[in-house]
Amino acid sequence: MKIKLPVLTGEHFMNGDFACAEGAIAAGCRFFAGYPITPATEISEALSRRMPQVGGIFIQMEDELASMNAILGASCAGVKSMTATSGPGFSLMMENFGLGIMMEIPCVLVNIQRGGPSTGLPTMVGQQDMMQARWGSHGDYEVIALTPSSPQEMFDYTIKAFNLSEKYRLPVLIMSDEIVGHMTEKVVIPKKGDIHIVNRKKPKRGPDKYLMYRPEKDLVPCMANAGEGYKVIATGLTHDEKGYPDMSAEAEEKLITRLCDKIRKNKDDIIEFEVSELDDAEIIVAAYGSPARSALRAIRLARKEGIKAGLIRIITVWPFPEEKILELATKARAIIVPEINKGQIVREVERCSKSRCEIISLPKLARIHTPYEILNVIKEVNNT
């Protein structure tokens, strides 16, 4: 028996963690497994209350290794699933994030980033796991990681994360941060019918002809769930299209190339960024997550002073908007990259800009940059 309240349509005053939980419910997530950790615990608390209301399952696992595996299992049974954590838990999840990549299991992993390494600063903000998101599990693969900047975006991009995970069959990362997770703002939840939902492709052939890992044109295979009679065979070993282990170099080449290409070749469909005042901008700020809020204020203040400043707010940090950064670097004098870490995504900006303009890293730890800190750097560049 369940009380159906799947979408809380209306205007709310809600923090980012709760908005993420509501986004998950609205996206159709009906299984959440997690382990308490600051500053992501509110997502667990919200879903422990909400899941029974919508006929879903909430389970608090023994650790984050188990949480990640439980959501993979649930997704294999055909139920959209999510987990949420922060730095130390994210490290533990990396092992089976890789299993999700290899078995091509849709699900969503939320990281409300705090200060690290190790136990670090549990209650303060960080963006120090951005490269771990890209490379944290062993082996070669491509990932999708989204970086919301507000509670509203925590709702919106949790839904998008589910849609991308179902479309491309992989665990999708939401790389949020403590400020966005704990910030309370207006969140507008649309009507159920106005929310765009994507579901995984079902097999088009019967069990006799279905192959677990035969890709379609978009390089994504159709997915049979457990219990549907398809005699699913899935393994973390390198495998062929049938799903059978194949311990050959050729099989590794073929499989890993496809796993990378299904993201690389569909990057135009996946990549999202937002630009402000970029048309004539000579000094550009590239930011993501909470610092992007300060950056927007900074470029507006700069404009008031007659400086041609603009902002690119990167929403899909992975795959990285390489071509857009190169295009901007070709036109701009400098790109400033404020991040709450010692300089991680600035490396990507440097790589993609091919030295066409100056790249300035603006690292800061445990606190958000003030707009004036960013403005001062804009002015320094303007005066040189």
Place this chain on the structure above:
Amino acid sequence: MSRNDIHPMDKLIRADRMPHIWCSGCGLGTNFSCFLSALDQSGLDTDKCVIVSGIGCTGRIPGYTNIDSYHTTHGRAIPFATGLKLANPELTVTVFSGDGDLFAIGGNHFIHAARRNVDINIICVNNFNYGMTGGQYGPTTPLDAITTTSPYGNYEHPFNLVHVAAGSGAVFVARWTSLHVRRLTKSIKEALLKKGFTFIEIISPCPTSYGRRNKLGDGLEEMKYYQKNSVISHGIDPKDTDLDLNGKIVVGKFIDIDKPTFLDKQPDLLSMAEKNKK
């Protein structure tokens, strides 16, 4: 193909994956066959049966089984199986894995799934060592046993798996050897049909890695050892079932109780609301 070429369990085997990777004299073929017979006899709709494993020699069993099968990462089969079962309660989910996988790297998952009474079945093949990596000592290796990482004799005390399972809250606990084909098959069938977290330990020969170094002879000789030294003691206190290097092997069904499962205890919000109204 003539009738004689068809194995009676062929419908449940991915025959195109044969030959399997297991060594001659290994107990896994027998254990696998017992599972398939039990599954067949259980009357369960095999389209709704799922098998999950971690890593190791036993971990290869799902890949040979012609039902929905998931070969996950080392130690993580139980939480993966937990997700499958809770997301779709119609499924009968069995984890078939080895002692190192389930009780060293995966030990924490085992005790917590048992504590929660998640309705899944665990079959653990205990061959007293890490077979696939060449025979290192593990959490069940008896004291003084020789392995590739205990060349002077194992100086760690082993787990008694049935005691661990019972202490953690399993509702069904049994132990057999690979020799006890009929009794093992019956136990697996019972476990498949039992509601709640069930555990079956299979003591199984690993002549290549463990038997050879501990002078237990080939697979057949190890079987003869089981025949001579197994003692059936149904209902005995699990703490009295410790195993050692050359001693008796107490087998049987030790626990068979009923208690609410994780899913049985899910909150029923409608009836809670009704109660509050009154």
